[in-house]
Amino acid sequence: MDEYIEELCALYSVSKLKILQDLLLISNSDNCNLKLTPKIEDFSKDVKTRIITAIYKIISEEKFTNKKIFIVYGNYEPIREALFARGWIEKLPSHRQSDLQAQVLESVITHANKGNLYESVALSKVLEEYPANFIWQYECMPDVNNGIVPYRNRIRHINNQNFTRKTGLLNCFEQNLWYKQEGLSNMICPRAYRLNDGNPGELTAFINDYRQTQCRNLIKFLWDKLKNPKLVFDENKGTVPKNILKHAVNCLQNQAKKKFLDDNISVGEDPIWVNFIKMSDNIIHKKAKLKITYEKLYELTENGMQFLHKITNKHKDYDWDGLCNIWILKPSCQSCGAGIVVSRSLYQIVKTTQRNPNKSYIIQKYLEHPLLIHDTKFDIRVYMLLTIDECFLSIWIYKDCYLRFSSTKYTLQNLEEQVHLTNHSVQKKYPISTKRTALLPENNMWSLAEFQSYLKSNNLGDKWVSKIYPEMKENLTALIMSGSQQMKYKKGSFHLYGCDFMLSNNFDTIFIEINNSPDLSSSTTTTKIVCSNVMQDLVRVVVDLPEDAQAPTGDFELVHKIKYQPYNKNLRQGIVITGEILPLTPLKSKPNLDLNIKRK
Structure with a gap:
């Protein structure tokens, strides 16, 4: 425990002497001499526990002052690691390490050492009174602010007009005509x-x-x-x-x-x-x-x-x-x-x-004429990030992505799901067909680099840069522009979406659907790399960029910004007419009104 106290003081630049002296004055311990510089080994186990508690409280106050407390629901380790690397500390959700969280603080601190679970739980218990500044939560959870404006991974929609629902996506597609701009926004959907x-x-x-x-x-x-x-x-x-x-x-x-x-x-x-x-x-x-x-x-x-x-x-x-x-x-x-x-x-x-x-x-x-690779259907999973600041909704597209293949060759004679639904959650249920080429991977996924290599080998090397990726950006920009009127704008809110595209046999980039809570787990070697990078770069955009306009954003590309009008639930949403009252021009003389109309 003595070494742990030394490490804590050094790690967080906490004055050990001040803490020890304050504790001595409070404890008035018989085995301590106020006139001498106190030494850690002179204290009892109970006092050492109080020293660590005091250090934890100092750390918590300092992190709250600097807005560096986070809470993450779910197993999103790259996000946690990225925040730890920036000096943030974690407030654990109640369901994580619930057995340890149920114990009293003193009992947990007794077993705390650098990097172990007891340290995480002890710090989290001290943090109970402090709100989090970064919240990664589930969709069903209420947006509790506790008087601060945190970074939160949820953007809500008015009247449930959410474009991640298929009916909402169709609404956006139907409004595409109003937001279509050459080279900027255009939805191409079935x-x-x-x-x-x-x-x-x-x-x-x-x-x-x-x-x-x-x-x-x-x-x-x-x-x-x-x-x-x-x-x-x-x-x-x-x-x-x-x-x-x-x-x-x-x-x-x-x-x-x-x-x-x-x-x-x-x-x-x-x-x-x-x-x-x-x-x-x-x-x-x-x-x-x-x-x-x-x-x-x-x-x-x-x-x-x-x-x-x-x-x-x-x-x-x-x-x-x-x-x-x-x-x-x-x-x-x-x-x-x-x-x-x-x-x-x-x-x-x-x-x-x-x-x-x-x-x-x-x-x-x-889509009966999709682009096939080795006679096999595939789609492309792309990630989009939305961020909200005081004035703008920003659209970010992740430049890296991956392909998802069916487990069997494409045919229109067999309409079973293993042929036509490329979702990993569907395909993982089926073995790889013996009729499918061995040139495709067993995990049914390709990285973007592998796809680009395939295009190059077929003399199509420029298609990704010249057509596919630009059309993806146009599709997603049009989606957000057409759906932006139905969003609730809260500063600090952000949202990561999984967007699925298909390519026609003449390389039309076709937007299929969008996922509100995409799977970011390391389900395959491909997703392990891409999803981890997505989460780390997300922290760069959400946390680093507001503090430093020159901060790198990794593979996230800013494609468009929309100036928004904050939603006011007390105001009726509708047509707003603006203008100024023009004065009536006074008549120079009274009109001559002849009311004596003579009938012929």
Whole structure:
């Protein structure tokens, strides 16, 4: 204990002599001589415990004065280590080392030594009366300030309009037009609809889209097959009547003229559409042939392509559709791939939502033409940090990231989750398929460096710098600009998000979803490096930068700042009209009003 006292005094520049003298005056111990310089070995065990307690209190007061007390809920060791390295001390949450925290302070201090659990608990018990200046908490926890303004890893939203929820993300996408700026902000997302949200118009819009997509698929398929038309028509033995093709062309013609389909839709009850979807599927996927002449086949298909070009010029996302009319159904408030259904059946999709009437969903068009690496699907996890100061909301993007692969080769013939859902929480449940190439890692992840090396080896080395990363920044900037009106702005608040992107086969960077509380654990060798660096660099941005405008921010890049208007719950949010009152110009003379109107 004597050596520990010496270490504490040296580490925290605490005056040992002053503490000992103060304690002597209080204790009036018989074995101490006030006229002599006191020595530690002269004290009893009880007095030594009081010395350490006094040192802890001095340390706590000094750290509170300098605003260097932190509390971290959860296992985020890189954050704790980064704060320790900056001279901060930790106030433990009640659930950590709860057995030791239940003991009296004197008992804990007796076993305290440099760096052990007893020291952490003893310091934390002394810190109980002091509020934390840095708080890393769970989302469900209330934001208790205790009279100070801490750094806190939570940015709240008004009326639960949170863009990390799938319905909130869709709201932002729908407002993208108002915030789109060339080279700064633009969201590129698959089209989607809300189901079970109390608005039957959304279901109608989805069914219309599903049917129109089927019509476009048939025309695209037939146009491609006209190079060898005998594969799709037989004037005498064809099993699919030509009115199926006429129906598709008429539908595209109406869509090109912006005429919507019938708003009064009942799923599965329209025999015309039921038959059309079945027959068109037979042509596209089962090698059935149209009973039609070649001349009529060419005429109708060419007409359909003309309408299709007019439509797709205004809908870039149609390029990603493919021919299978596959959609992905997602519960709006779940994560980690839970409850997701990938389906090409309109009937199955609607029945799934009807079986769960109290659960809201997002139905999203599935990206059928993703960029593949070694015939395997992947997505890209990127981290975004938001920080709030007195005037600005700042958007930071982490320049390092990683890829997540499926455990089996990509195919549209198998719609099971191990093929299509690249979440690590999903893929870790499945063994690596023997049909997948050995060039991909067993942990299903690549670092950015490995991806860039792959691009370079395929003569695509500039794609990341020239297209992919810039479009990621534009997507996320547009997201925050469109969602910023729904945020509660508190100085010192910050938030780290996990953002998921996919690439189309022509390198469109497509924003899929955003995670409110991303997993930062060392689940693989890849995440161990990236996530640890993210947390350490987060402390640079959140803690160092406010104290030093020139402080390095690691791999976090500041991409945009938004000047905000603080939220006032007592004011009605709406349109604000500003201006000044203009004086009325006095009349030089009274107008001559002839009220004696004579009738002819």
